[in-house]
Amino acid sequence: MPDLTPPDVLDFQNVSKTYPGQPRPALNDLTLRVPRGSRTGVIGRSGAGKSTLVRLISGLETPDAGRLLVRGDALGPATRAAHQARTGLVFQQFNLLAQRTVLRNVTLPLELRGVPRARRDALAREHLDLVGLGEYAGRYPAQLSGGQKQRVGIARALVTAPDLLLADEATSALDPETSAGILNLLLDLQRERDLTLVIVTHQLEVVRAVTTHVAVLDAGQLVETGETAAVLRAPRHAATRALLDAHRPQVPLAPDETLRRVTLPDLNPDTLAALARAGARIVQAEPHPQGLDVWIAAPAASPEWAVLA
């Protein structure tokens, strides 16, 4: 019987990569599978190997050792172009062409593939409408805000109808509110278009808000992987714990208090009353795709946690 299950979108098999002149590998023996339709976060500090991972997937680098299969194929001269067309990339610095209008930025990937002008203009306009920027087709990137530039970047990434969307620190240059908007857009598009979403980030809140699975990189190695909720609840590796701790607000706590993080749809009177009953106080609140990301300091034994959770 032939195996009819479609191959994983990404399948890293013991992949290593060392850049010339560098003492240690940027990626070391990485084995990781990204199943079709998943939302996978790749998290790590700077220097963990995230950029190298992105460069390998996008075909800008090739592994020194091991194999990277993209949709079941090794990326080579014969297969690279086809896979690049089906992989949409969204970047931290947007990487829009400053001398092209918004419309011409979105048509670029189609232009590179020789799609006729009328067709690529129609597709680009359709995708600008999709990200809510139909009115901005004739402007230049310099005339847009950061969030708008990233929406153009997303339109450009999707215009070739990819099945894999790779977001490389896509919200790291944006303020929290704008980030939440972009993450929501990515989530909606992922569901609508049945995309595999790979989010590479150093921001834990991005992984928490968007992903189903997470892979933690540290010093070029995969140190922990699993379902996002499970990994964040009970991190096994020191690097994961460090990422979690780095995000805790630095506030003085009473001896019996602990700091907890909850996601609330809003801060309505009922919630505030529940917090007051629990003797809890809000330490920090930030916008989040599902409402607010709130850090709460409360007595460890408070029974009211259940109300919030």
Place this chain on the structure above:
Amino acid sequence: MTWDALWPLLWQGTLDTLWMVVPAALCAQLIGTALGVLLTLTRPDGLHPQRPLFRVLDAAVNVGRSLPFIILLVLLIPFTRLITGTSIGSTAAIVPLTVAAIPFVARLVDGALKDVPRGVVDAARAMGASTAQTVFKVLLPEARPALIHAFTVMIVSLIGYSAMAGAIGGGGLGDLAIRYGYQRFETGVMIATVAALLVLVQLTQWAGDRAAARSDHR
């Protein structure tokens, strides 16, 4: 000298200067841009690192830029004769002017292309752009304002260089200033010529700055 006698001289001098500078500028921009692109592509951190080729090109550009124009003019006489059939006159001066401007343009283009953000180039590559597509759809268009600026600077330099073409009977405004102003002590001609050169340079710079600003959407 009266204005009536001076005008035809100035007019002819301006035409001669333009006849030397404009074709030389166009040729130099074409060849210099190609050379600049080659430098950018082959440098060690370029898209197609070719260390030996890069070293040769880089050295050639440096040598070309360090040769005084008057020396180049003389050195190139056999080459000039080969191309134009003569080694004297305005047309003959086009050859050394072009050769002098090529390394200049190459260096400016190389610098302009280096200023295109690496991330933008990588993004295009990741979208599947070939090297030619990266050069013609990303690098050169993104560097356009800087390229226009380079072109302007080069024309202004060539106007200056063209004054030396008088040494091979090239004519032009510089030649006029030397023959009348210096050798015949006609201070009036000297001043008028300098004024004409000034106007030419100012116009070029103004037009170049305007074109660069209009084409820049950053």
